[in-house]
Amino acid sequence: MGSSLRIVNGRVYDPANGVDGEVRDVCIRDGKIAADAPPDAKRIDAAGMVVMPGGVDIHCHIAGPKVNLARKVQPEDHRYDVHPRTRVTRSGTGGSVPSTFATGYRYAGLGYTTAMEAAVTPLGARHALEELHDTPVIDKGFYVLVGNNVLLYRLLQEGRLEEFRNALAWWIKVTKAYAPKLVNPGGDELWKGQRNANITSLDDKIGPFELTPRKVIAGFIEAATALGLPHPVHIHCNNLGHTGNVATTLETMRLAEGRRTHFAHVQFNSYGPAAGKSQTNPTSGAREIAEFVNTHPNISADVGAVMFGRSTIMTGDAPLAYMLRQFGGTKWVNADTENESGCGIVPFTYQDRVYTNAMQWAVGLELFLLSQDPWRMVFSTDHPNGGSFVTYPRLIRLLMDREFRKARMAEVNQKALDRSGLRDLSREYSLNEIAIVTRAGPARLLGLTRKGQLGVGADADVTIYEEDPDKEKMFSAPRYVIKDGELIIEDHEFRVDHEGRLLHVAPDFDPGIEQVIEPFFEDFYTIRFANYAVDDRYAPHHEIIPTAPQAAGARP
Amino acid sequence: MSENLKFVPHATCTFCGCVCDDMDLTVDMDEKRITKAENACVLGKAWFREHGIEQRPYALIGGREATTAEGVEEAAQILARARFPLIYGLSDTTCEAQRVAVAIADMIGGTVDTTTSVCHGPSGIAFETVGESTASLGEIKNRADMVVFWGGNPAEAHPRLFSRYAVTPKGMYIPNGRKDRTVVLVDVRRTMSTPVADIFLRVKPRSDFEVLWALRALVKGRRVDPSIERRTGVSLAVLEDLVARMKSCRYGAFLFGMGLTMTRGRHFNSGALLALTTDLNEFTHWVAKPVRGHGNVTGADNVVSWQTGFPFGVNFSRGYPRFNPGEFTTVDLLARGETDAILILASDPAANFPKAAIEHLKRIPVISLDPKTTLTSQLARVAFTTATYGINVGGTVYRMDDVAITLRPAFESPYPSDEEILSAIRDRVRALLGGNRVPAVAPAVAAAS
């Protein structure tokens, strides 16, 4: 931490501070970006290179119970993508669900220094934290699944809104989560309790509850807003993956009513009604979704782009995984978590000749190219659902290089392409826009003020790429990666190992809420209330990001 | 009994895979003994009662008393020198210790394998073939109106599986507990568990696969040859009745044991049951769960999986993890005489492995970590005495349903934990090797299997 660095001669992209490709020095002291560095600081000559903040992944699946099931179920996907150890780094395996060490090193190897695991059951939090502890280099956090929580449903149903808000805060805090996550609200109760049924509209009754997804989603948006969380409710909408779901998505977005709300991997929720004679082949709904997001500054989204090739569907949306089982081959995993969630896993391959897959690919690109505010429509593949994070460089090239995109378009299912709007879009992303959608934007949406930027005081997470007309090549292997001021990768090679921090929030709540929660545990959980909260040993290196009230209270 | 008593509420029993976390312990702090374990089953009570502090040397090297540090030096020298070292056991210790054990195997280019390879390893292979619909135990308690126990005797091996999780407890949608559930037991003989069942299917030994296969066919509406009765002891009519019940229940759960996984057919037996579970989900909700034996064998599966991508039987000699049961599993490696050193963590293979494997154990340097004297520790070149997890040592264990629980130790032991000894060995090996051992041969794609 004590070392100093001065990066000179590089073209700097730091959109949060209005720096768009200027050649200037970046100085680092004690793990932070500094105004200056001592004369004896190590110098990195970045001539011919691009300097950016470290990448920030706002939505991926990299740790926890479901990820580990997905790892375990695919030995055949690991064996051709091994990750050998070096003198200083651990070994691992890759494939679409890499081992923890491979995950950390490979993220770092792409210039990413922060990643958010997007779906962990509260009961699985301890497990997720153990895995994140074994995920090197990057800073990390996770979103906790609360959108099918039985006790929260009961409080909401009974109109006990203050207790609902306190219980939500309790759940976020005791699991050391970063944000609340809703997945297919209401779906799990139907899946587990009503013979594998599912929610089909926002106004369906949720099993035995006097609730609908509409009420649940509105309730969570309201409570999270009141808590002043750095990242708002993170929603995986109902009807994900279904033809014609764009209507549900727009209805859900309207529920935000001006309040900050994040919509996860919207590509999967941007399908228009069936086209032509087909009952199932979707059209593109990207334009409607992009227009809504463009005109509603309270809404943010990550794209969840689809990249062709091997992927793994892993989701809290168990009915979806079951539906996809028929396309996925021989394996299917389902995992129910008491009172909290469902989960489904299916190994899957996106094929460019398949209509639906080509449409998904096109919709993802359309969303990017139609977005007018890169700060609110940010980069993701919903790793590994839409494709592995190792495909990010190719996705960047698809956005930056029109000719490359055209060549790829010629190879995919043409009927799907005809029914998308992709042929009409000639936009190319600039390096500055890439820096926004992969770094500055996600950091801002997460409320991580010291990430995604290179201003004085920011975390010294810096990536230096050698400029190359082939953007896929350029973004595949940074020359240098600096994490917390430490030179982790130099000349493309790992020099040291590094342990990142857990990023989490600890919203305040009325301690009286525990008297409401504890009896529920006695009756319906199989773990004692006293053993449920995750203690600090599971976050040996951590940073608590304050909520708005906490930040305001801390000010003199 | 002294007056110096300590009360430890909410402690966790690590005797079996149920990992019950509702143990309220009373500890005699003068005698270093647990005098009372409220809520414990008969097995748990014995576990807590028997784990006092024994007077044993900290370490034995070649039978001679030694300090822990001397033991660490000797163990590190053995592991650093070995060409095909194996680290085995792991299922009766904390995840924290397991993580270090895998790290050592990675660093030296050895093999790591757990007791899973001799219990539910077949279920692991089956999982990799067909997947699994599964649930945390609380869902079974709250929702399961039909429970099928297959190839196990929970009454004697996992008593609280009945009383706390799957048969008698009341749950959210099971308001009357036992009365609201149909309980089926499938086994080759009557056991202490049989009386709990509404329906008992006695199948002929080694015919589980045929029964499961017939059930799969019937669930799918396909024809089954009536010879099934002669071959399995179960008539077609009984199977048809069972299938009708399975399809019409609201939430069904299979809990299966080693009577299924370790009899002829092995991973195909587990696979047939998991595939049947998947088939049933066309009609209603069904889950399946292997019933695990060791207190933290599920933690071992999880740790090895997240660190390597594979659950057990993982070899690092080429510089990266490779998985192949039969090739890199302990009984097979020992029986073929292929390993030249072994660290055994909290397990006693010398007591229960096949003869050929034990013979090889006697030929190679063995390092053992165990709270007690075992047959394995007695033939070890280096034998460490360790504190007992869950009783003297805190940390994390995973219940058989993958739920992680933090231990609350009852009293301190004078002996170091597994994690402490392994960490010292790892640090010393790293110093001896100058970092991770990196083989100077490129990965070979075809050799990756």
Next chain:
Amino acid sequence: MSLAFTLRTPPTVPLEAEVLTPARLAGLSAPEAAKLSVVHGNERADLGEFFQVQGTADGGGAGEFRLTGDLSRVKHVGAGMADGRIVIHGSVGMHLGAEMTGGEIIVEGDAADWVGPEMTGGRIVIKGNAGHMVGAASRGSAVGVRGGEIVVFGNTGNEAGHGMRRGLVAIGGDAGDFAGVSMLAGTIVVLGSLGWRAGAGMRRGSIVTMHPVELLPTFSYACTYAPLYLRLLLARLRRLGLPVADAQVSGRYQRWSGDAVELNKGEVLILEA
């Protein structure tokens, strides 16, 4: 003469020698071949530390070479080979000819587990017995042999032809349990007896046996006939040296369809006594 390797120092722990393919040895002299890298346990070693190497590799493309000695701890011999020929005088270790695409391997002895897993072409002939997983899919994978031939004169262990999609596995002796499990297509011929549960979960493909066998209850009898293709196939196996009797070539076979749990488009052919 071709290259000839004689095992001089038996490895004390497994030796991984995927360099032993005709393509890797092409054009090498004996001293050059002796310098090739193998992995002995967890360290790199020279091939020459274990083998005495004589001769010179055949000129031009991939040629033939010979291995002599007890190679039961030597793994991955011929893995990934595409052409040429390997002759092994002695027993050989696991993963022989793994994922090979062409060429031929002859073993005048026994082979350990995993002979020709996921191979796509070429031929492996084992004159002795072979272990488990002959021509099988790797763990977690659904597809085993995709093409080529494996001929075992002796017995095999379990899961021969697991998940095979094309090609031929011929076994002169007995097969263990689960022969042809989850087969997608292709042919397995067993001149001896089948173990338990042959063809479990098979979708398509043929399993042929010369001895009576009780199949899973999800197989059903279809007819008895004398399939022409089998006559041709058996004649060919006889030319390869397998002890095929005239009665087998000209015999009539019961055709059983299965597995009803899957597509029911596979068949097991059982020679009528």
